Amino acid sequence: MIEARSLTKRYGAKTAVADLTFSVRPGVVTGFLGPNGSGKSTTMRMILGLDAPSSGCVTVNGKRYAAHAAPLREVGAMLEARAVHPGRSAFHHLLALAATTGIPRSRVEEVIDVAGLRKVARKRVGGFSLGMGQRLGIATALLGDPATVILDEPVNGLDPEGILWIRTLLKSLAAEGRTVLVSSHLMSEMALTAEHLIVIGRGRLIADAPVAEFTRSAARDVVFVRSAEAARLAALLAGPGVAVAPGERGGIDVTGLASERIGRIAAEHGIAVAELTPRQASLEEAFMELTRDAVEYQPTGRYAAGAAQEGRAA
Incomplete structure:
Protein backbone atom coordinates (compact mmCIF):
# COMPACT_ATOMS: atom_id res chain seq x y z
CA MET A 1 0.00 0.00 0.00
CA ILE A 2 1.08 3.56 -0.72
CA GLU A 3 0.02 6.17 1.84
CA ALA A 4 0.58 9.90 1.43
CA ARG A 5 -0.25 12.22 4.33
CA SER A 6 -0.29 16.01 3.92
CA LEU A 7 2.40 15.62 1.27
CA THR A 8 3.80 18.99 0.20
CA LYS A 9 6.69 19.96 -2.05
CA ARG A 10 7.92 23.49 -2.68
CA TYR A 11 10.60 24.68 -5.07
CA GLY A 12 11.37 28.15 -3.86
CA ALA A 13 8.20 30.22 -4.22
CA LYS A 14 6.46 27.55 -6.32
CA THR A 15 4.36 24.86 -4.64
CA ALA A 16 4.33 21.77 -6.83
CA VAL A 17 2.35 19.56 -4.43
CA ALA A 18 0.11 20.96 -1.71
CA ASP A 19 -1.18 19.03 1.33
CA LEU A 20 -1.84 15.87 -0.68
CA THR A 21 -3.39 12.94 1.19
CA PHE A 22 -4.37 9.65 -0.43
CA SER A 23 -3.96 5.88 -0.22
CA VAL A 24 -3.32 3.40 -3.03
CA ARG A 25 -4.71 0.02 -2.03
CA PRO A 26 -3.47 -3.38 -3.17
CA GLY A 27 -5.61 -5.56 -5.40
CA VAL A 28 -6.83 -2.85 -7.79
CA VAL A 29 -5.28 -0.84 -10.63
CA THR A 30 -5.26 2.80 -9.54
CA GLY A 31 -4.99 5.48 -12.21
CA PHE A 32 -3.05 8.63 -11.28
CA LEU A 33 -4.40 11.46 -13.42
CA GLY A 34 -3.94 15.19 -13.79
CA PRO A 35 -3.21 17.87 -16.40
CA ASN A 36 0.36 18.77 -17.33
CA GLY A 37 1.99 20.58 -14.43
CA SER A 38 -0.41 19.09 -11.88
CA GLY A 39 2.33 17.59 -9.70
CA LYS A 40 2.04 13.92 -10.70
CA SER A 41 5.73 13.45 -11.50
CA THR A 42 6.80 15.25 -8.35
CA THR A 43 4.48 13.08 -6.27
CA MET A 44 5.84 9.87 -7.81
CA ARG A 45 9.40 11.05 -7.23
CA MET A 46 8.61 11.64 -3.57
CA ILE A 47 7.07 8.16 -3.28
CA LEU A 48 10.36 6.75 -4.58
CA GLY A 49 12.55 8.94 -2.40
CA LEU A 50 14.00 10.84 -5.37
CA ASP A 51 12.66 14.12 -3.98
CA ALA A 52 12.25 14.92 -0.30
CA PRO A 53 8.89 16.39 0.80
CA SER A 54 8.93 19.92 2.17
CA SER A 55 6.41 18.64 4.70
CA GLY A 56 4.20 15.63 5.18
CA CYS A 57 5.24 12.08 4.38
CA VAL A 58 4.67 9.17 2.04
CA THR A 59 5.23 5.49 2.80
CA VAL A 60 5.17 2.25 0.82
CA ASN A 61 4.06 -0.80 2.78
CA GLY A 62 4.45 1.13 6.02
CA LYS A 63 7.96 2.51 5.45
CA ARG A 64 9.66 5.27 3.53
CA TYR A 65 11.16 3.90 0.32
CA ALA A 66 14.75 4.39 1.55
CA ALA A 67 14.00 2.56 4.80
CA HIS A 68 13.33 -0.74 3.04
CA ALA A 69 16.21 -3.22 3.23
CA ALA A 70 15.60 -4.32 -0.38
CA PRO A 71 13.68 -1.50 -2.12
CA LEU A 72 13.52 -3.19 -5.53
CA ARG A 73 11.71 -6.13 -3.97
CA GLU A 74 9.16 -3.75 -2.43
CA VAL A 75 8.67 -1.21 -5.20
CA GLY A 76 9.22 -1.50 -8.93
CA ALA A 77 8.95 1.74 -10.87
CA MET A 78 9.26 3.18 -14.35
CA LEU A 79 9.39 6.97 -14.46
CA GLU A 80 11.67 7.36 -17.45
CA ALA A 81 11.98 4.28 -19.65
CA ARG A 82 14.99 5.52 -21.62
CA ALA A 83 17.18 6.13 -18.54
CA VAL A 84 19.49 3.28 -19.64
CA HIS A 85 23.07 3.33 -20.96
CA PRO A 86 22.58 3.13 -24.76
CA GLY A 87 25.66 0.96 -25.25
CA ARG A 88 24.46 -1.76 -22.89
CA SER A 89 22.22 -4.62 -23.98
CA ALA A 90 18.82 -5.13 -22.39
CA PHE A 91 20.07 -8.38 -20.83
CA HIS A 92 23.17 -6.82 -19.29
CA HIS A 93 21.22 -3.80 -18.05
CA LEU A 94 18.87 -6.09 -16.14
CA LEU A 95 21.69 -8.39 -15.05
CA ALA A 96 23.67 -5.49 -13.58
CA LEU A 97 20.66 -4.35 -11.55
CA ALA A 98 20.00 -7.90 -10.39
CA ALA A 99 23.63 -8.42 -9.35
CA THR A 100 23.68 -5.31 -7.18
CA THR A 101 20.45 -6.21 -5.37
CA GLY A 102 20.79 -9.95 -4.83
CA ILE A 103 18.26 -10.93 -7.47
CA PRO A 104 19.07 -14.24 -9.22
CA ARG A 105 19.91 -14.43 -12.92
CA SER A 106 16.87 -16.67 -13.43
CA ARG A 107 14.64 -13.70 -12.62
CA VAL A 108 16.34 -11.67 -15.36
CA GLU A 109 15.41 -14.38 -17.84
CA GLU A 110 11.83 -14.38 -16.53
CA VAL A 111 11.20 -10.66 -16.95
CA ILE A 112 12.79 -10.68 -20.41
CA ASP A 113 10.17 -13.20 -21.45
CA VAL A 114 7.35 -11.40 -19.62
CA ALA A 115 8.17 -8.18 -21.48
CA GLY A 116 8.56 -9.88 -24.86
CA LEU A 117 12.23 -8.92 -25.18
CA ARG A 118 13.73 -12.34 -25.90
CA LYS A 119 14.59 -11.59 -29.57
CA VAL A 120 16.31 -8.30 -28.76
CA ALA A 121 17.69 -9.03 -25.29
CA ARG A 122 21.33 -9.08 -26.51
CA LYS A 123 21.00 -5.95 -28.65
CA ARG A 124 22.14 -2.52 -27.54
CA VAL A 125 19.44 -0.40 -25.98
CA GLY A 126 20.52 2.62 -28.04
CA GLY A 127 18.97 0.98 -31.10
CA PHE A 128 15.63 0.23 -29.46
CA SER A 129 12.40 1.77 -30.70
CA LEU A 130 10.29 3.77 -28.26
CA GLY A 131 8.02 0.80 -27.72
CA MET A 132 10.88 -1.62 -27.02
CA GLY A 133 12.36 0.91 -24.61
CA GLN A 134 9.02 0.95 -22.78
CA ARG A 135 9.06 -2.84 -22.54
CA LEU A 136 12.56 -2.73 -21.06
CA GLY A 137 11.44 -0.12 -18.54
CA ILE A 138 8.54 -2.34 -17.48
CA ALA A 139 10.84 -5.37 -17.26
CA THR A 140 13.12 -3.33 -15.00
CA ALA A 141 10.18 -2.38 -12.78
CA LEU A 142 9.21 -6.03 -12.41
CA LEU A 143 12.75 -7.32 -11.81
CA GLY A 144 12.47 -7.55 -8.02
CA ASP A 145 9.02 -9.21 -8.17
CA PRO A 146 7.79 -6.22 -6.14
CA ALA A 147 4.63 -5.91 -4.06
CA THR A 148 4.10 -2.39 -5.41
CA VAL A 149 4.41 -1.26 -9.04
CA ILE A 150 4.48 2.39 -10.16
CA LEU A 151 4.45 3.16 -13.89
CA ASP A 152 4.44 6.54 -15.61
CA GLU A 153 2.87 6.50 -19.11
CA PRO A 154 3.51 2.75 -19.64
CA VAL A 155 1.72 2.52 -23.02
CA ASN A 156 3.68 5.38 -24.58
CA GLY A 157 5.06 4.17 -27.92
CA LEU A 158 3.44 0.75 -27.76
CA ASP A 159 1.51 -0.70 -30.71
CA PRO A 160 -2.06 -2.05 -30.22
CA GLU A 161 -0.73 -5.50 -29.29
CA GLY A 162 1.61 -3.93 -26.76
CA ILE A 163 -1.17 -1.81 -25.27
CA LEU A 164 -3.32 -4.91 -24.81
CA TRP A 165 -0.34 -6.67 -23.22
CA ILE A 166 0.28 -3.93 -20.65
CA ARG A 167 -3.45 -3.71 -19.87
CA THR A 168 -3.58 -7.44 -19.20
CA LEU A 169 -0.33 -7.31 -17.22
CA LEU A 170 -1.54 -4.52 -14.92
CA LYS A 171 -4.81 -6.29 -14.19
CA SER A 172 -2.94 -9.54 -13.52
CA LEU A 173 -0.56 -7.82 -11.09
CA ALA A 174 -3.50 -6.33 -9.20
CA ALA A 175 -5.29 -9.70 -9.18
CA GLU A 176 -2.23 -11.15 -7.44
CA GLY A 177 -2.79 -8.64 -4.62
CA ARG A 178 -0.12 -6.14 -5.61
CA THR A 179 -0.45 -2.37 -5.38
CA VAL A 180 -0.51 -0.89 -8.89
CA LEU A 181 -0.31 2.88 -9.54
CA VAL A 182 -0.36 4.02 -13.18
CA SER A 183 -0.04 7.56 -14.45
CA SER A 184 -1.34 8.25 -17.95
CA HIS A 185 -2.85 10.93 -20.18
CA LEU A 186 -4.75 8.36 -22.24
CA MET A 187 -8.24 8.51 -20.77
CA SER A 188 -9.58 5.80 -23.07
CA GLU A 189 -6.95 3.38 -21.80
CA MET A 190 -7.49 4.32 -18.17
CA ALA A 191 -11.20 3.68 -18.62
CA LEU A 192 -10.38 0.12 -19.71
CA THR A 193 -7.64 -0.57 -17.16
CA ALA A 194 -8.13 1.33 -13.90
CA GLU A 195 -10.70 0.53 -11.23
CA HIS A 196 -9.90 3.48 -8.98
CA LEU A 197 -8.68 7.01 -9.72
CA ILE A 198 -6.63 9.61 -7.90
CA VAL A 199 -6.89 12.94 -9.73
CA ILE A 200 -4.85 16.01 -8.87
CA GLY A 201 -4.63 19.53 -10.27
CA ARG A 202 -2.17 22.28 -9.40
CA GLY A 203 -0.75 19.95 -6.77
CA ARG A 204 -4.03 19.44 -4.92
CA LEU A 205 -6.36 16.47 -4.70
CA ILE A 206 -9.41 16.78 -6.96
CA ALA A 207 -10.84 13.27 -6.70
CA ASP A 208 -10.14 9.93 -5.02
CA ALA A 209 -12.86 7.54 -6.14
CA PRO A 210 -13.77 4.45 -8.18
CA VAL A 211 -13.89 5.10 -11.93
CA ALA A 212 -17.69 4.73 -12.15
CA GLU A 213 -18.28 7.13 -9.24
CA PHE A 214 -15.82 9.66 -10.68
CA THR A 215 -17.59 9.59 -14.04
CA ARG A 216 -21.05 9.94 -12.51
CA SER A 217 -20.03 12.89 -10.33
CA ALA A 218 -18.53 14.92 -13.15
CA ALA A 219 -21.32 15.23 -15.67
CA ALA A 245 -29.36 19.55 -28.46
CA PRO A 246 -29.12 18.16 -32.00
CA GLY A 247 -27.60 14.68 -32.05
CA GLU A 248 -26.20 12.36 -34.66
CA ARG A 249 -28.33 10.73 -37.39
CA GLY A 250 -31.05 13.37 -37.04
CA GLY A 251 -31.70 12.57 -33.40
CA ILE A 252 -31.51 14.70 -30.26
CA ASP A 253 -29.37 14.54 -27.10
CA VAL A 254 -31.38 15.14 -23.94
CA THR A 255 -29.75 16.04 -20.64
CA GLY A 256 -31.70 16.27 -17.41
CA LEU A 257 -34.38 13.63 -18.04
CA ALA A 258 -34.26 9.88 -17.52
CA SER A 259 -34.97 7.68 -20.53
CA GLU A 260 -38.15 6.34 -18.89
CA ARG A 261 -39.57 9.86 -18.56
CA ILE A 262 -38.67 10.71 -22.17
CA GLY A 263 -40.37 7.56 -23.42
CA ARG A 264 -43.49 8.33 -21.39
CA ILE A 265 -43.77 11.87 -22.77
CA ALA A 266 -43.33 10.59 -26.32
CA ALA A 267 -46.03 7.93 -25.81
CA GLU A 268 -48.47 10.43 -24.28
CA HIS A 269 -48.23 12.57 -27.43
CA GLY A 270 -48.29 9.72 -29.92
CA ILE A 271 -44.69 10.15 -31.03
CA ALA A 272 -42.97 6.99 -32.28
CA VAL A 273 -39.41 6.60 -31.00
CA ALA A 274 -36.95 4.56 -33.06
CA GLU A 275 -34.12 4.71 -30.52
CA LEU A 276 -33.82 5.70 -26.87
CA THR A 277 -30.26 5.18 -25.60
CA PRO A 278 -28.85 6.41 -22.27
CA ARG A 279 -25.25 7.55 -22.63
CA GLN A 280 -23.13 7.96 -19.53
CA ALA A 281 -20.41 10.57 -19.66
CA SER A 282 -17.05 9.14 -20.69
CA LEU A 283 -14.01 9.20 -18.43
CA GLU A 284 -12.45 11.77 -20.74
CA GLU A 285 -15.49 14.05 -20.43
CA ALA A 286 -15.49 13.66 -16.66
CA PHE A 287 -11.77 14.40 -16.47
CA MET A 288 -12.05 17.50 -18.65
CA GLU A 289 -14.96 18.80 -16.59
CA LEU A 290 -13.36 18.28 -13.18
CA THR A 291 -9.88 19.52 -14.10
CA ARG A 292 -10.90 22.50 -16.25
CA ASP A 293 -9.89 25.05 -13.61
CA ALA A 294 -6.65 23.20 -12.84
CA VAL A 295 -5.15 23.34 -16.35
CA GLU A 296 -1.91 25.29 -16.13
CA TYR A 297 -1.24 25.73 -19.85
CA GLN A 298 -4.26 27.34 -21.53
CA PRO A 299 -4.26 28.02 -25.30
CA THR A 300 -4.76 31.60 -26.48
CA GLY A 301 -5.14 33.30 -29.82
CA ARG A 302 -6.42 31.90 -33.09
CA TYR A 303 -6.99 28.28 -32.00
CA ALA A 304 -8.05 28.86 -28.39
CA ALA A 305 -11.80 28.75 -29.05
CA GLY A 306 -11.47 25.53 -31.03
CA ALA A 307 -9.45 23.89 -28.28
CA ALA A 308 -12.00 24.89 -25.67
CA GLN A 309 -14.84 23.55 -27.79
CA GLU A 310 -12.99 20.26 -28.33
CA GLY A 311 -12.52 19.96 -24.57
CA ARG A 312 -16.28 20.39 -24.02
CA ALA A 313 -17.10 17.84 -26.71
CA ALA A 314 -14.41 15.30 -25.76
Missing part, protein backbone atom coordinates in the same frame (compact mmCIF):
# COMPACT_ATOMS: atom_id res chain seq x y z
CA ARG A 220 -24.99 14.50 -16.09
CA ASP A 221 -25.95 11.57 -18.27
CA VAL A 222 -27.26 12.17 -21.78
CA VAL A 223 -30.07 10.25 -23.48
CA PHE A 224 -29.93 9.95 -27.27
CA VAL A 225 -33.38 9.93 -28.90
CA ARG A 226 -34.06 9.20 -32.56
CA SER A 227 -37.50 9.85 -33.98
CA ALA A 228 -39.10 11.04 -37.21
CA GLU A 229 -40.69 13.76 -35.06
CA ALA A 230 -37.51 14.74 -33.20
CA ALA A 231 -38.19 18.48 -33.45
CA ARG A 232 -41.68 18.15 -31.99
CA LEU A 233 -40.42 15.91 -29.19
CA ALA A 234 -37.60 18.34 -28.42
CA ALA A 235 -40.15 21.13 -27.90
CA LEU A 236 -42.16 18.92 -25.53
CA LEU A 237 -39.11 17.92 -23.49
CA ALA A 238 -37.58 21.37 -23.10
CA GLY A 239 -38.01 22.93 -19.69
CA PRO A 240 -36.21 23.96 -16.46
CA GLY A 241 -33.17 21.77 -15.87
CA VAL A 242 -33.52 20.03 -19.23
CA ALA A 243 -31.21 20.65 -22.19
CA VAL A 244 -31.96 19.39 -25.69
